[in-house]
Amino acid sequence: MAEIRMSVDIERWPFAQPVRITGYTLTDAPVVLVTLTDGIHTGRGEASGVYYHRETPQSMAVQLEALRGAVEAGITRDALIRAMPAGGARNALDAALWDLEAQRSGMPAWRLAGLAAPAPLRTTFTLGVDAPAALAATVARMPHARAIKLKLDGDVADLDRVLAVRRARPDVDLYVDxxxxxxxxxLRRLLPPLAQAGVKLIEQPLPVGADAALREIDHTVPIAADEAFIDLADLPALRGKYDVVNIKLDKCGGLTRGLELARAARSAGFGVMVGCMGGSSLAMAPAALLGQCCDLVDLDAPTFLAADRAFAVQYDEGFLTCPSALWGGGSLATL
Structure with missing residues (x-):
């Protein structure tokens, strides 16, 4: 088999406008890009990393360079899981390995993964923290959205934000994070009015390590673990506290692990969603493949960008599809 060469690049993808979430205001998506080539075929993978774990493109690049010898000697995806911890660096490399394998084999990534041919996915569209009136005006300009996720930050306006969006868009499925x-x-105070407003999911309401109270709270709205759920070892501690787990490839370290997590979480009785950190369409493609196995899809990160990659993800009437030229050898072609 031809020798593999790896290149590692750092890119920044500016947002069209800043996005505010709890504790952060985001203005761009810094990513690491891994490219693998054997001189004929090329595989690519992108990752933003986990900002609250202090991952940066620079730190991920250091991890990747440390594994260069094994990568260029032909590391497998299973061996990668043993060689590198969960996180963005492993995600980017795992995605590049999937893409390269698809190109070499002539088989799309979905077939390599043992999945059915992908269908378009309904995705949520996320709104950052803002004034209630501003949020209402924004969602009124989003007739394409069928599901909306609101970022909330714990201040006194949180409920007003939800109610303003619900009045402006009584037709959408509504989630909060x-x-x-x-x-x-x-949480106890907000649960009844959020349920009355038709909120379908509350994502990571309490801090990690301070969420034991979730066992004593009536889940009138299902609750999802995001920051509290990274990998397989976390599942037992989530029982009785969460109803749904949010799998993000940057957290768990790639599609290979993500598919395993989805099966394990569902077997343990959890609902399964796929989310994302920041990034371009290239980061969404493997996550969208995982989305074929999930109950809820939250993969709208490219919609925040001022510009995206060529062969970008297509968002149409609230659904996303990935063009065959983007990643995975046609794995996400529109049916």
Whole structure:
């Protein structure tokens, strides 16, 4: 088999406008790009890393360079899981290995993964923290959205934000994400009006390590673990606290692990969603393949960008598809 060469590049993808979440204001998506080539075929993978784990493109590039010898000697995806910890660096390399294998074999990544041919996925569209009136005006300009996720931050306007969006768009499925920004008392107070407003999911309301109270709270709205769920070892501690787990490839370290997590979480009785950090369409493609196995899809990161890659993800009437030329050898071609 031909010798593999790896290149590691750092890119920044500016946002069209800043996005505010709990504790952060984001202005761009810095990513690491891994390219693998054997001189004929090329595989690519992109990752943003996990910002709250202090991952940066620079730190991920260091991890990748440390594994260069094994990569260029032909590391497999299974061996990669043993050689590198979960996180963005492993995600980018894992995606590049999938893409390269698809090119070499002539088989799309979905077939290599043992999945059915992908269908378009309904995705949520995320709104950052803003004033209620501004949020209402924004969603009124989003007739394509069939599902909306609101970022909330724990201040007194959170419920007003939800109600303003619900009045402006009574037709959409509505989800909220507190990014660890609430206390148990706030959650108890907000649950009844959020349920009345038709909110379908609350994502990570309490801080990691301070979420034991979830066992004592009536889940009138299902609760999803995001920051509290990284890998397989986390599942037992989530029982009784969460109803759904949010798998992000940057957290778990790639599609190979993500597919395993989806099966394990469902076997353990959890609902399964796929989310993302930041990034371009290239980061969404492997996550969208995982999305074929999930109950809820939250893969709208490229919609925040001022510009995207060639062969970008297509968002149409609230659904996403990935063009065959983007990643995975036609794995996500529109049916």
């Amino acid at each position: 507190a990014n660890q920004g609430w206390s148990a008392a706030q």
